[in-house]
Amino acid sequence: MSTRPERPAARRAGRRPGTSGTREAILAAAGQQFAEHGYDRASLRGIAAEAGVDQKLIAHFFGSKQQLFVAAVGLPFNPGDVLPAILAGDPDSIGERLAALLVEVLEQPELHRRLTGVVRAAASEPEVARMLREFLTRELFGPAAEFLGAEDGPFRANLVGSQIVGLVMARYVIAIEPLATISPNAVAAAVAPTLQRYLLGPLGPDDRDR
Amino acid sequence: MSTRPERPAARRAGRRPGTSGTREAILAAAGQQFAEHGYDRASLRGIAAEAGVDQKLIAHFFGSKQQLFVAAVGLPFNPGDVLPAILAGDPDSIGERLAALLVEVLEQPELHRRLTGVVRAAASEPEVARMLREFLTRELFGPAAEFLGAEDGPFRANLVGSQIVGLVMARYVIAIEPLATISPNAVAAAVAPTLQRYLLGPLGPDDRDR
Numbered sequence: 001m002s003t004r005p006e007r008p009a010a011r012r013a014g015r016r017p018g019t020s021g022t023r024e025a026i027l028a029a030a031g032q033q034f035a036e037h038g039y040d041r042a043s044l045r046g047i048a049a050e051a052g053v054d055q056k057l058i059a060h061f062f063g064s065k066q067q068l069f070v071a072a073v074g075l076p077f078n079p080g081d082v083l084p085a086i087l088a089g090d091p092d093s094i095g096e097r098l099a100a101l102l103v104e105v106l107e108q109p110e111l112h113r114r115l116t117g118v119v120r121a122a123a124s125e126p127e128v129a130r131m132l133r134e135f136l137t138r139e140l141f142g143p144a145a146e147f148l149g150a151e152d153g154p155f156r157a158n159l160v161g162s163q164i165v166g167l168v169m170a171r172y173v174i175a176i177e178p179l180a181t182i183s184p185n186a187v188a189a190a191v192a193p194t195l196q197r198y199l200l201g202p203l204g205p206d207d208r209d210r
Numbered sequence: 211m212s213t214r215p216e217r218p219a220a221r222r223a224g225r226r227p228g229t230s231g232t233r234e235a236i237l238a239a240a241g242q243q244f245a246e247h248g249y250d251r252a253s254l255r256g257i258a259a260e261a262g263v264d265q266k267l268i269a270h271f272f273g274s275k276q277q278l279f280v281a282a283v284g285l286p287f288n289p290g291d292v293l294p295a296i297l298a299g300d301p302d303s304i305g306e307r308l309a310a311l312l313v314e315v316l317e318q319p320e321l322h323r324r325l326t327g328v329v330r331a332a333a334s335e336p337e338v339a340r341m342l343r344e345f346l347t348r349e350l351f352g353p354a355a356e357f358l359g360a361e362d363g364p365f366r367a368n369l370v371g372s373q374i375v376g377l378v379m380a381r382y383v384i385a386i387e388p389l390a391t392i393s394p395n396a397v398a399a400a401v402a403p404t405l406q407r408y409l410l411g412p413l414g415p416d417d418r419d420r
Contacts, residue, residue, distance in 0.1 A: 119379075120333045123330045133387075155396075155400075158387070162373070162380035166372040166375045166380075169329075169332075174346075176346060176351065177368070178368065190414055192414070193414075194407070197403065203396075
């Protein structure tokens with residue numbers, strides 16, 4: 001699992017003067033452009049123009065548009081990096097692997113702080129909700145649905161997302177008891193069968209009205 | 211199901227002049243006192259003092275502290291009013307009844323607007339999160355856990371809450387597709403088994419670490 005934080009890298013010792021300023025300018029421009037245009041329509045060209053830097057510097061500092069978004073929004077890690085490890089392996093334990101990863105991430109204070117920050121921002125700022133929606137659809141739900149293969153793959157990926165965001169809200173943001181303080185293992189065990197069914201199990205008595 | 215909106219009542223025709231002003235003053239004082247002291251420690255006496263009215267007027271306009279909170283926060287209905295109907299009846303279809311109610315509520319624009327407003331506010335304002343947490347624990351999770359009887363009743367009630375708040379976030383606030391536009395029946399069918407298991411089914415391979 002890759003969970004490198006992006007922002008602190010700019011503050012490592014030994015870099016040339018000015019590097020950190022450029023990186024921060026790109027991040028600020030990216031935040032502005034993603035908020036204004038959404039994830040899909042924001043372009044690296046537009047972000048470079050907004051930051052007043054050569055577009056090649058974005059690739060140098062961040063790599064892809066996906067990675068730049070992860071850094072600009074403060075996501076705790078790049079979902080695209082961890083998806084393959086979740087999807088690979090025994091399909092019958094995919095819910096367990098996903099629940100274990102989720103709980104592992106949420107137990108790390110810095111990652112937990114960032115993820116709750118993103119959820120809070122998405123709840124209160126429509127433009128954050130929009131860019132997160134576009135990012136998740138393109139980089140997470142899309143690939144997951146492709147893996148699942150079934151016609152209802154996107155709906156299944158959304159259902160998984162609903163339980164994950166709900167767990168973040170209930171355990172960390174609203175902090176209802178005893179969920180807020182119960183052991184990570186107990187949370188993972190309780191939630192894993194839900195994720196498993198949403199991904200690969202039956203979704204209802206039939207497919208009426210869908 | 212009782213889903214009377216509380217606020218619009220104050221604007222009905224035919225009331226005495228001044229009534230609406232008193233009601234609004236109580237609501238404003240309640241909002242302030244619940245935010246400052248939380249649900250548990252805020253008192254009707256303190257709210258009456260803050261509003262500069264006789265405490266009996268609160269009972270006249272709103273009834274109980276619970277009902278006053280529902281009105282002040284803008285909850286779409288009093289959860290305490292609907293809980294008995296959910297808990298009564300065949301235990302094997304409790305998840306179905308709860309999912310059907312949830313979807314019915316969320317399909318009504320005014321109720322949906324209010325519920326998403328509460329979720330947004332809880333996500334972005336710690337004092338709203340606190341009073342909602344205290345209210346839900348005392349008026350919803352507590353009674354639900356008592357009904358469930360089992361030692362892990364409160365945890366089970368919390369898990370149900372996590373899926374419900376997650377559905378509100380994913381379908382309405384972040385509005386991921388196709389979940390945002392899929393039929394209410396399909397959503398209810400997909401979520402019902404999750405609520406059923408959280409309430410009455412197995413929570414994990416064992417109870418380790420809980």
